[in-house]
Amino acid sequence: MKNTTLPRLGLVRGNLQAGAVGISRLFFVLLLLSVVGCTALQEYLPESDTSEPPMELTEFVPEIGVEVLWSAKAGKGTGDRYLRLPLSFIDGKVIAADYKGRVSAFDALTGERLWETKLDLPITGGPGVGDGLVVVGTEDALVVALDVVDGSPIWQATVSSEILSAPGVGGGMVVARSGDGQVYGLDASSGSPLWVYQRNVPVLTLRGAAAPVIADRKVIMGLAGGKLVALSLDGGQLLWERTIVVPRGRTELDRLVDIDSEPVVQGRYLYIVTYNGRVASVWLADGEVLWTREMSSYAGIGVDGETVYVTDTEGHIWALESRTGASLWRQSKLLRRQPTAPVSYQDYIVVGDLAGYVHWLAKDDGRFVARTEIEEEGIVNAPLVVDDILYVRSQGGVLKAIQVAD
Template sequence: MNPLNWLSDEDNSEPPAELVEMASSVPARVIWSASIGDGADEQRVKLVPFVAGDRIYGASRSGTVRALEAATGRPVWSVDTELEISGGPGAGEGLVLFGTSNAEVVALEQDTGQEKWRAQVSSEVLSVPKAGRGVVVVHTIDGKLFGLDAENGAEKWVYDRSIPVLTLHGSSSPVIVDGYVICGFASGKLVMLDLQKGDLLWEITVSAPSGRSELERMVDIDGDPLVIGDVVYAVTYQGEMTAVSIQTGIVLWRRKLSSYAGMGADYGQIYVSDEADHVVSVDPGNGSALWKNKALQYRKLTAPMVLGEHVLVGDFEGYLHFLSRVDGRLEGRVRIAKSAISTPPLVIDGVVYIYADGGEMAAVTISDS
């Protein structure tokens, strides 16, 4: 979904590419499907699945949080929180974590779904809370990053980063790496903080605003930072993609690229869905483009994820597309849902988990994965 569409009731975007008949070379099959309530309920929120142990967790906009068996999709527990969930669920420290439109962060026990605590933050949460080493980290829509005690939700620290007048409707989720937290902001800044104290360790500009209008100056980091080894990668809307040394904060390379969907990676390439919904493969060592596929232009693609030799993206009509990781050619597709797939595919142990906007969750596998 183009995040600029929320600025107007009219859809002036270009028409999406039509799908052409093709013989699929990918033996994909759905091994189970289930429902997580009403899903996103046609709201622009950030709801994602996560897997911990032998369970997969998901949440709906209307407040339903469910745990399912990852292998079968059978329900383990279900909780109706009666909250407007806007971000999550996230995981860590034995918790299921989510944020709400009413500026709350809520922690449930992973085993039972019982509420452990809830905490008030400064504004709506449109990111996925993360937890590690006793700290829960959440990014709010007003540009603040909160560190909360994982035991009781008490505030440990707050990092405040001013935001531009006009921003995309969304937030980058924090990434916890060892004793650090990395997060991108609507200003085009990427920061690394000490996880326990919230102290700033480094800050870099991925893209600097340019242009005369506020619209032209938007350089939000809406996709989550991608960590590979000792390097973190980030990409902005209307800006650049950057590789940064985690240890020093030094920019290793940067290239022109605009994306709000985000990135995925394997052992040799980074994959990006750009603002025109072209899927681009980038060399992580120097930022050069290895290939680009334009066949799914304006189909409102998710961030790409990788399963075996295939790059996977979801689209606005509920299709999961398979591209070759070698040259980007389209290899096949399978329709998972009647609603859009806005959440990136989740790949765990050779299984792809899909969560569609209408609440449909499915597990997909391919025989050569």
């Protein structure tokens, strides 16, 4: 195992000095941004809804066995900060990062730690992977690229503010979103900026940003304010823009709509869900909206062939028909447990929750078929599925590889 430490070299902080807000559970952390520019920033933490506690877990007869293949400690996780630092997979490795700046690579089959790099930087976005790179973004407005083979640092680039989503990597480019609304196209080999795309940020947004998705030489992103855009990967030009939902209401909080989860590409189609808005199917080529229906989500969306799966704000898990958006089933026994975005695994849908449990649901009707506990720390990111193995990491940094037992 190789252990590498990257010194703090010439850090230049952007104009957003937000930091991470400590929370014990998944609350909405809202950013109040000044209307003129982004030189002023405040964080707003609304009071949590204590009217009803998370729903108690219901008993059921397990229909499948689940076994843990291996377990490892992947850094210190995110602790009590609400940060989405998803697991990534590349070249047979599972990549994990924590807020303290530790990036680790594990053999996907055995769990052996292959390398670990200590950046001594507060990581708030990533890891993104591709083109032989592991890329993370920091609270200090840095984008850092590591070699996927041994974790050695290759380059770092300064952007205008903190990174709150995984950079997109592919096609010789790294695409990173900063918290002030700028999107950077960086050369994957050197980190040199090739283009910048600027969007104004609404007065009120959810803390976080949808990760950019690279597909068909396009950069697809959901924006605060309910818009979906496609940029040219090569030059950053706007190719199309669509409004998924229009903000409505008497107050700023009522009018808060945001796309905080990344779009999912399935063939020629895109699927997207907004907070306080809609779930939609969109034509990838030109952004034509094929269907929408009312729904609110910050957790995200999963797609499997003919079915779209959504975790809504209340904690319902929905299965929708992908061509029309019609409801197929709804699982309502995880209310207020803050389940993650759903992922498809064989004949099942899998989500994690705030208490560290992983739930397995049957695809045909949403019934529970298995449940396993990772640890007491909650699970914020959707599990990662590679072939027939499911990888889950808690906010405390416990990483487990799980498989349906024979």
